[in-house]
Amino acid sequence: MNLRDTLKINSAGVLEIGGAAATELVKSFGTPLYVLDEDYIRKVCRAFVKTMNEEYGDGNVCFASKALSCMAMYKLIGDEGLKADVVSGGEMYTALRAGFKGADMYFHGNNKLPKEIELAVSNGVRIIVVDNLMELPIIDSIAKKYSVLQKVLVRVNPGVEAHTHHFVQTARADSKFGCSIALGEADIVIDAVKEYSNLDYHGLHCHIGSQIFDKTAYIIAIDKMTSFIKALEDRGIITNELNLGGGFGIYYTEEDPKYTVDDYSEYVATVARGVKSMIETKQIRKPVLTIEPGRAIVGEAGITLYSAGMIRDIKDIKKYVAIDGGMFDNPRYALYNSKYSAVIANRANAPADEIVTIAGKCCESGDIISKNVKLAKVEEGDIIAVFSTGAYNYSMSSNYNRNLVPPVVLVKDGKADYIVRPQSYEDLVRHDVIPARLK
Ligand code: LLP
Numbered sequence: 001m002n003l004r005d006t007l008k009i010n011s012a013g014v015l016e017i018g019g020a021a022a023t024e025l026v027k028s029f030g031t032p033l034y035v036l037d038e039d040y041i042r043k044v045c046r047a048f049v050k051t052m053n054e055e056y057g058d059g060n061v062c063f064a065s066k067a068l069s070c071m072a073m074y075k076l077i078g079d080e081g082l083k084a085d086v087v088s089g090g091e092m093y094t095a096l097r098a099g100f101k102g103a104d105m106y107f108h109g110n111n112k113l114p115k116e117i118e119l120a121v122s123n124g125v126r127i128i129v130v131d132n133l134m135e136l137p138i139i140d141s142i143a144k145k146y147s148v149l150q151k152v153l154v155r156v157n158p159g160v161e162a163h164t165h166h167f168v169q170t171a172r173a174d175s176k177f178g179c180s181i182a183l184g185e186a187d188i189v190i191d192a193v194k195e196y197s198n199l200d201y202h203g204l205h206c207h208i209g210s211q212i213f214d215k216t217a218y219i220i221a222i223d224k225m226t227s228f229i230k231a232l233e234d235r236g237i238i239t240n241e242l243n244l245g246g247g248f249g250i251y252y253t254e255e256d257p258k259y260t261v262d263d264y265s266e267y268v269a270t271v272a273r274g275v276k277s278m279i280e281t282k283q284i285r286k287p288v289l290t291i292e293p294g295r296a297i298v299g300e301a302g303i304t305l306y307s308a309g310m311i312r313d314i315k316d317i318k319k320y321v322a323i324d325g326g327m328f329d330n331p332r333y334a335l336y337n338s339k340y341s342a343v344i345a346n347r348a349n350a351p352a353d354e355i356v357t358i359a360g361k362c363c364e365s366g367d368i369i370s371k372n373v374k375l376a377k378v379e380e381g382d383i384i385a386v387f388s389t390g391a392y393n394y395s396m397s398s399n400y401n402r403n404l405v406p407p408v409v410l411v412k413d414g415k416a417d418y419i420v421r422p423q424s425y426e427d428l429v430r431h432d433v434i435p436a437r438l439k
Contacts, residue, residue: 015345018411022345032325045080055272064294067391071098072419143198162209162217207245248296302390326360340370350376
């Protein structure tokens with residue numbers, strides 16, 4: 001548990017988030033339920049924006065909305081002065097419907113569809129992040145159609161890959177994303193951009209990984225990126241913007257550091273100072289600096305509340321606690337073997353003296369939320385809160401086994417509101433059709 005002022009255990013021993021007791025939330029909204037702490041999201045957003053302004057000046061903080069895309073989220077981050085990174089027509093449409101301006105969006109993707117590019121260009125999307133050579137003529141022709149000079153960043157692969165607890169420098173060329181600097185692909189794409197009259201080379205983008213705590217990985221990436229900017233400048237090509245992507249880690253289990261909002265400020269400051277010092281040393285023109293945090297903005301703001309159901313104690317081997325959710329609301333164990341911490345929300349002070357595996361209700365053995373979680377002795381009907389589920393849980397949910405995607409509520413000062421309403425069984429069959437020949 002990485003508790004804070006808006007995520008704590010109250011005097012009755014109940015987990016409280018955003019001023020609302022988990023037991024009350026469950027009474028009002030049922031389980032499974034995604035809960036988001038509005039104050040925490042706003043605090044992290046403010047820390048990122050303030051530090052960027054103070055330490056760098058000309059910078060953008062852009063929410064990687066793949067972490068959590070729903071209309072209220074775009075409204076919230078817009079209020080806090082963040083821009084948004086979108087990776088599909090669907091995310092772009094959701095943002096636009098929430099009143100988010102195209103001028104504040106970055107559009108990414110390794111295979112942007114022509115109709116998605118058209119949605120971007122026709123809505124004045126600020127930057128399209130180009131991933132490869134083949135998309136240049138498509139973006140150019142759509143920009144021509146709308147008489148737009150489309151700003152593009154070129155996504156490069158600087159040869160630095162970072163993961164939670166380590167990073168590697170590698171000239172790996174087998175990434176699905178971006179053009180390798182080392183192999184000369186980046187130069188080729190940048191030179192090609194210049195050939196298109198409706199494309200404007202604006203700068204560079206890289207993203208070195210996700211769930212990163214090792215700041216050195218960023219410093220090495222910054223070194224490589226600024227050296228590349230210098231080489232381009234020597235060829236007369238000016239880079240106006242440097243986007244370093246996202247990747248800032250969060251607390252899931254005891255294996256991760258417990259960052260406070262101030263620690264995130266320090267993290268951003270390290271990156272900003274790193275860029276500043278290297279542009280001074282290398283004497284290059286100061287680019288606008290952009291970062292794209294996703295997980296750090298919403299991950300720890302979210303918890304998921306479940307009801308405990310069947311308990312299967314395989315003597316001396318394993319104890320399963322099955323909950324009323326599963327890989328349809330959180331596929332991260334199935335995908336990445338991810339780990340979570342949890343608590344019995346209605347008895348949050350009870351000593352956590354058991355090790356259990358929290359299992360979902362899907363027909364699949366890999367349908368686990370987390371293995372080896374420390375919990376107090378669970379009884380059927382207990383409310384289990386799984387922490388740090390704000391990022392990449394709702395956004396990767398599905399209707400697998402025709403389970404319903406849980407609703408999302410946003411809580412502030414004890415008041416909870418739906419930001420994503422519950423699904424119904426009727427929603428599940430809404431798009432189903434039985435063709436006449438089957439009738
Ligand atoms: N920018 C780009 C270009 C990205 O590809 C990503 C994440 C981000 C920013 C945001 O990274 P963050 O700050 O959230 O680490 N589904 C996986 C995470 C995939 C991240 C992909 N790209 C998970 O559940 O862990």
